[in-house]
Amino acid sequence: MTDLSSIRGATVTVTGGTGSFGSTMVRHLLRRDAGEVRVFSRDEAKQDEMRSRFSDARLRFYLGDVRDYDSVAAAMVGADFAFHAAALKQVPSCEFFPMQAVKTNVTGSHNVLQAASSAGVESVVLLSTDKAVYPVNAMGMSKALMEKTAQAFARNNPKSRTRVSLTRYGNVMYSRGSVIPRFVDQLQSSSPLTITEPTMTRFLMSLEQSVDLVEYAFLHAEPGDLFVRKAPAATIEVLAKAVARVMGITEPQIERIGTRHGEKLHETLLSREEMLKADDHGDYFRVPLDARSMQYGLFFEEGEVAMTAVDDYTSENTTRLDVDGTIGLLQTLPEFDALLAVTR
Numbered sequence: 001m002t003d004l005s006s007i008r009g010a011t012v013t014v015t016g017g018t019g020s021f022g023s024t025m026v027r028h029l030l031r032r033d034a035g036e037v038r039v040f041s042r043d044e045a046k047q048d049e050m051r052s053r054f055s056d057a058r059l060r061f062y063l064g065d066v067r068d069y070d071s072v073a074a075a076m077v078g079a080d081f082a083f084h085a086a087a088l089k090q091v092p093s094c095e096f097f098p099m100q101a102v103k104t105n106v107t108g109s110h111n112v113l114q115a116a117s118s119a120g121v122e123s124v125v126l127l128s129t130d131k132a133v134y135p136v137n138a139m140g141m142s143k144a145l146m147e148k149t150a151q152a153f154a155r156n157n158p159k160s161r162t163r164v165s166l167t168r169y170g171n172v173m174y175s176r177g178s179v180i181p182r183f184v185d186q187l188q189s190s191s192p193l194t195i196t197e198p199t200m201t202r203f204l205m206s207l208e209q210s211v212d213l214v215e216y217a218f219l220h221a222e223p224g225d226l227f228v229r230k231a232p233a234a235t236i237e238v239l240a241k242a243v244a245r246v247m248g249i250t251e252p253q254i255e256r257i258g259t260r261h262g263e264k265l266h267e268t269l270l271s272r273e274e275m276l277k278a279d280d281h282g283d284y285f286r287v288p289l290d291a292r293s294m295q296y297g298l299f300f301e302e303g304e305v306a307m308t309a310v311d312d313y314t315s316e317n318t319t320r321l322d323v324d325g326t327i328g329l330l331q332t333l334p335e336f337d338a339l340l341a342v343t344r
Helices: 020-031 044-054 069-076 091-096 098-119 138-156 179-188 207-220 236-246 272-277 296-300 323-330 334-343
Strands: 011-015 036-041 059-063 081-084 123-129 163-169 193-195 201-205 226-229 233-235 254-256 268-270 284-287
Touching (some): 020 036, 044 059, 059 069, 069 098, 081 098, 091 138, 098 123, 098 138, 123 138, 179 193
Parallel strands (some): 011 036, 163 226
């Protein structure tokens, strides 16, 4: 088990470091007194903006793409730890260009693991999504393969110095491209709130909670472990009404547009099979690696005796928030504080 003191003075690489999660993780690492934080991404404009916004000499910026092994390797040389957040995350984009999702989310993640291993990085935590469980869209499928790639590395390299672990989470509230900023824009322009299906449910987590999950995995993981944070959920209709109420609109106009291609009615954070193996850590579930060797009989010829009546962990059966409960969660977000300060 690692402790937080190991971050102090360490060199840490964050792939996708200019994204919503990445920049929050970078700020967190600087608060933990990391010696050097390497921001790896392909967007030079966001890097320049981030350089000005943070204005911290401990930041170093690496321009590159996880698809390009050499650029990843350069960012890993001399690093102690790495957090892999770079990904294609938009469901529609991945549906139209599935091979691009494979190149970034699967091949790119493989490059990160190989580069980190070659550089002797001690720990790599990879970020996944609830859409990887029973995937119905290209983004979720590519993330599921990313998870398998990471677990295969841990299984096939038991003596590796590099400890690989995974986190999986649902919707991160107010992250770039998520539904809440769209609701805010629609309310500010007096447009109807467009929702897909009123009864659709989604897990809700703040950016800070997603960082807490990644840090928990960093501190407690054995090679190949998967961690999820227990999270409440709300229907899309409840979320829309809660956002409106926070912004002072009691009766928003809501327009139903119907479920889009590649969307589920409910999301799943852990499958039934994973729940059977999961350890309950209070706020988190830990799913240990299935570390069976290349003896294929262990996979295909021997069954599981303990397949009892255990349910998937889904946004339908987790704690369900009403409008007031969702408002309470939204009011913890610094993004809403900043928004309301401007509109007051």
